[in-house]
Amino acid sequence: MTDTPLRFAEDFAPASHADWMALVEKALDGAPFDKKLVSRTLEGLAIQPLYSREHWPAADDPSGMPGAMPFTRGRTPLAQADSGWxxxxxxxNPDVAATKAAIADDLANGVTSLLIRLDAAGRAGxxxxxxxxxxLFGQGGLSLSSMAAWDQVLADVDLRRVPIALQAGPQAPVAAAMLTALWCQRGVTEFDAKGAFNIDPLGALAEFGTLPTGIDTVLGHMASIADKTARTFLExxxxxxxxxSAPYYDAGASEAQDLACSMATAVAYLRAMEEAGVPIxxxxxxxxxxxSLGTDQYLNIAKLRAARLMWARIAEACEASEPARAARIHAVTAGRVLTRRDPWVNLLRGTMACFSAAVGGANSITVMPHDAALGLPSPLARRIARNTQLILQExxxxxxxxxxxxxxxxxxxLTQDxxxxxxxxxxxIEKGGGMAEALTxxxxxxxxxxxxxxxxxxxxxxKAPITGISEFPNLGEPAPELADPDMDALRxxxxxxxxxxxxxxxxDIFAVEGAAEELESLPTEIATATIKGATxxxxxxxxxxxxARTIEIAPLPSYRLAEDFEALRDAADEMLEGTGARPCLFLANLGPIAHxxxxxxxxxNLFEAGGIECLTNTGFSDAESCAEAFRDSGARAAVLCSSDKVYADMAEDAARALKAAGCAVLHLAGRPGEKQAAFEAAGIDHFIYMGCDVLGTLQGLHADLGVTSR
Structure with missing residues (x-):
C-alpha cells in the first residue's frame, strides 16, 4: 500500500471543447450536428449535448453569491440550509369534517403551512x-361562507405558528378579510399572524375570465390592502x-411565456401600489x-433561478433596495402534467417537480397528490405527497x-438563455400596454x-411521450378508490x-357606512365587528x-397533456361497459418470433394507448393460417408485424388473405419505403412507425371500428 495519491488525469492530455467537436463530427460522418445532437425547447432554446467552461464565463461571476444581487442563486445567503423549505x-375537500381531519394529520406529520382553496361558489362571491x-358548491374547494365555517375547519390549528395561504380567485380580498377576522377572533396579534392572501386579480381574470369590477378599480383595491398589510403585520x-403562473402554464405556456406573464403581472401590481403611495x-x-413545475428537471431548475434573476433586475430598475429585490417563490406540481390513467406514475412526476423546486431554491413547495386529476385525493395519496417532500428534505x-x-x-x-x-x-407585453391589455x-x-x-x-x-398514456399503457389497471362526498347533503x-x-x-355589513372602502383596507374594526356575522x-x-362594470374575457383553457389520449381510453371503456368487449385488433405476426x-x-404499445385490445400469437409461417386465425379472432382490424426481410416475402400475400377474411382496416408496423405502392395495392391501409401521427392513427381506427364517446 502507498499513501501517494493516484492522479489518472495527469496521464492524459487536456481536452478542449473543440477537440470533442472534432471527434463528434468524425463520428457523425457528415450528418448535421445541430439536427442530430442538439435538442430545442418550444421557445427555441438550444440544449447542447455537452457543456464546458467555454459556455459559461465564470470569471465574471454573473450569478453572484447566494442572498445577493442578482439573487439567481437564492433569496438568502443560507438558502434553505438552516431550516429547510x-x-x-x-x-x-368540501367536506369540512374530512378537511379538518386531514389538516390535523398533515400538521402532525411534517407539513408546515396550509393552502386553503375556496370552491367555485366562493370564488364567484x-x-x-x-x-x-x-x-358551484364544493367544486374544486371548500365552502367557507361564514366566520363559523372558517373557525370550524381551522379549529385545531395554532394560527400563531402555522401560516395560512389562500386561493380564492376573484374573491381573494374578501377571503383575506375573513382570514384577518379569524386572526382577530382567535387573539392572533399583528406580531404573530403568518400567511399569504394571494390577491391576484389579473391571474383571476386569466383563469376565470371575469372580475367583479373594472381592472383599475380592482387593482386599486389590491394596492390598498397591500398598503394596510405592509403597515400592520411584521415584515x-x-x-x-x-x-x-398556473393559469398560463396549465393553458400550455412555455417556460419563457410563463416567466414573462408572471413578471408583467408583477410589474402591473407594482404600478398599482406605487399609485397608492406604497413605498417600493x-x-x-x-x-x-x-x-407551476412540469417534469423537465433542467428547465424547472433554470426557471426558478431565472425568475429570481428577472425580478431582481425589475426591482433594481424600480430603485428598490437590494434586500427588497429578492423574490419569494412558491413551487407546485403543475396540473397539466398529471394524468388520470395510470395515476401511480404521477408519483414520479411529483417527485421530479419537488426535486427541481428544491434544487432551484423554492421557499415553499406543494406536491399534488398522485390522484388529484381524478377528483378528491385519497388519504394515502395525500400522505405520499407529503412524505415525498420529507424524504427529499430530511x-x-x-x-x-x-x-x-x-x-x-x-x-x-440554460438559466441565462x-x-x-x-x-x-x-x-x-410591456410595449403592448402591459399585462391587462395583453389579456383583454x-x-x-x-x-x-x-x-x-x-x-x-x-x-x-x-416525440414528447407520456408514460402510462401514450407509452406503456396498462389496460387492466384497477380504478383507484376516491372520496365521493354527498354534495347535496353537505350543501x-x-x-x-x-x-x-x-x-x-x-x-349588518350593509348598515356600516363606507363598508366597501373599509373592506379594502382591512381595518381591525371591520374584522372584529362587521365581519362577525356577515357572510x-x-x-x-x-x-x-x-x-360597477364587470370585466369579462374568454378564460384561458385548462389543458392537461394527456387528455387527448385519455379521451380515446374513455371511449374504449364506454364501449366495454356497453357491449362487454373492448375494441380489438389482431396482431398478424409473420415468421419466427425473433423476426x-x-x-x-x-x-x-401503440394501439393499447387508444384502449384497443391487441390479440397476439406466436406467429404464422404462411398467409392462409394467418387469415384463418384472424377470422376466428372476431377482430375487424389487424396489423402486420415482422422484419423487413419477412415483409418482402410474405406481406403482400398476407395482406390479400386478411382482406379476403374480412379485415376492414389493415396496418403494417414499419416504414414501407419503396414498397409502399405495392403494399397499398395489396390492401394495406396504414403504416405505423417511429415518428408517425400516433394520435391521428388511433382516432382514425376508433372511427373505423365505430368507437364513439358519450
Whole structure:
C-alpha cells in the first residue's frame, strides 16, 4: 500500500471543447450536428449535448453569491440550509369534517403551512345556500361562507405558528378579510399572524375570465390592502399580493411565456401600489410568486433561478433596495402534467417537480397528490405527497447544499438563455400596454395557443411521450378508490349553519357606512365587528360598488397533456361497459418470433394507448393460417408485424388473405419505403412507425371500428 495519491488525469492530455467537436463530427460522418445532437425547447432554446467552461464565463461571476444581487442563486445567503423549505399542503375537500381531519394529520406529520382553496361558489362571491350556487358548491374547494365555517375547519390549528395561504380567485380580498377576522377572533396579534392572501386579480381574470369590477378599480383595491398589510403585520410574515403562473402554464405556456406573464403581472401590481403611495420596498415585499413545475428537471431548475434573476433586475430598475429585490417563490406540481390513467406514475412526476423546486431554491413547495386529476385525493395519496417532500428534505438532504445548480455549466447557461428569452417576451407585453391589455386583447391567449398546439403535435407523434398514456399503457389497471362526498347533503348542512349565523348576527355589513372602502383596507374594526356575522356573499356584494362594470374575457383553457389520449381510453371503456368487449385488433405476426417480436411489441404499445385490445400469437409461417386465425379472432382490424426481410416475402400475400377474411382496416408496423405502392395495392391501409401521427392513427381506427364517446 502507498499513501501517494493516484492522479489518472495527469496521464492524459487536456481536452478542449473543440477537440470533442472534432471527434463528434468524425463520428457523425457528415450528418448535421445541430439536427442530430442538439435538442430545442418550444421557445427555441438550444440544449447542447455537452457543456464546458467555454459556455459559461465564470470569471465574471454573473450569478453572484447566494442572498445577493442578482439573487439567481437564492433569496438568502443560507438558502434553505438552516431550516429547510416550507412544506405546504393544499386543502380543497368540501367536506369540512374530512378537511379538518386531514389538516390535523398533515400538521402532525411534517407539513408546515396550509393552502386553503375556496370552491367555485366562493370564488364567484356566492354563499353556499345561494340559489345560483347549486352547481358551484364544493367544486374544486371548500365552502367557507361564514366566520363559523372558517373557525370550524381551522379549529385545531395554532394560527400563531402555522401560516395560512389562500386561493380564492376573484374573491381573494374578501377571503383575506375573513382570514384577518379569524386572526382577530382567535387573539392572533399583528406580531404573530403568518400567511399569504394571494390577491391576484389579473391571474383571476386569466383563469376565470371575469372580475367583479373594472381592472383599475380592482387593482386599486389590491394596492390598498397591500398598503394596510405592509403597515400592520411584521415584515415578511403576511403578504397580500400573489402572482400565480398556473393559469398560463396549465393553458400550455412555455417556460419563457410563463416567466414573462408572471413578471408583467408583477410589474402591473407594482404600478398599482406605487399609485397608492406604497413605498417600493414595501410593495416588493408584498408580492409572492407561485410557479407551476412540469417534469423537465433542467428547465424547472433554470426557471426558478431565472425568475429570481428577472425580478431582481425589475426591482433594481424600480430603485428598490437590494434586500427588497429578492423574490419569494412558491413551487407546485403543475396540473397539466398529471394524468388520470395510470395515476401511480404521477408519483414520479411529483417527485421530479419537488426535486427541481428544491434544487432551484423554492421557499415553499406543494406536491399534488398522485390522484388529484381524478377528483378528491385519497388519504394515502395525500400522505405520499407529503412524505415525498420529507424524504427529499430530511433523508436526501437537498436543502443542505446551497444552490447545488450553481457552477453547473449546463444549468447556468440554460438559466441565462431562458431568462433572456422570457425577458424579450416580457418587454413585448410591456410595449403592448402591459399585462391587462395583453389579456383583454386576447394576445396572450393566442401566443400560448400556438405553443400549446405545437406541444400537442409532439405528444401526438410521441416525440414528447407520456408514460402510462401514450407509452406503456396498462389496460387492466384497477380504478383507484376516491372520496365521493354527498354534495347535496353537505350543501344542506352548510345552509343550516348559515341560517344559524344570520339569526345570531350582531351587525349588518350593509348598515356600516363606507363598508366597501373599509373592506379594502382591512381595518381591525371591520374584522372584529362587521365581519362577525356577515357572510362571504354579503361581503362580496358590499365590497363591489353599486353599478360597477364587470370585466369579462374568454378564460384561458385548462389543458392537461394527456387528455387527448385519455379521451380515446374513455371511449374504449364506454364501449366495454356497453357491449362487454373492448375494441380489438389482431396482431398478424409473420415468421419466427425473433423476426416479429420487436414490431409486435411496438404495435401493441401503440394501439393499447387508444384502449384497443391487441390479440397476439406466436406467429404464422404462411398467409392462409394467418387469415384463418384472424377470422376466428372476431377482430375487424389487424396489423402486420415482422422484419423487413419477412415483409418482402410474405406481406403482400398476407395482406390479400386478411382482406379476403374480412379485415376492414389493415396496418403494417414499419416504414414501407419503396414498397409502399405495392403494399397499398395489396390492401394495406396504414403504416405505423417511429415518428408517425400516433394520435391521428388511433382516432382514425376508433372511427373505423365505430368507437364513439358519450
Amino acid at each position: 416550507d412544506v405546504r399542503q393544499l386543502h380543497a 356566492l354563499d353556499a345556500d345561494d340559489p345560483t350556487a347549486a352547481d 415578511g410574515k403576511v403578504t397580500a399580493v400573489g402572482v400565480d 420596498d414595501d410593495a416588493c415585499g408584498q408580492i409572492a410568486f407561485s410557479f 433523508e436526501s438532504h437537498l436543502n443542505r447544499v446551497i444552490d447545488p445548480a450553481g457552477g453547473s455549466w449546463a444549468l447556468e447557461s 431562458l431568462a433572456g428569452a422570457a425577458w424579450a417576451l416580457f418587454q413585448d 386583447s386576447g394576445r396572450i391567449a393566442a401566443q400560448i395557443a400556438e405553443v400549446r398546439e405545437a406541444r400537442r403535435k409532439d405528444i401526438a407523434k410521441r 344542506a348542512e352548510a345552509g343550516k349553519a348559515l341560517a344559524a349565523v344570520r339569526e345570531d348576527a350582531t351587525c 362571504l356573499g354579503e361581503l362580496a356584494r358590499a365590497s363591489t360598488q353599486e353599478g 416479429h417480436t420487436a414490431r409486435a411489441t411496438y404495435a401493441r
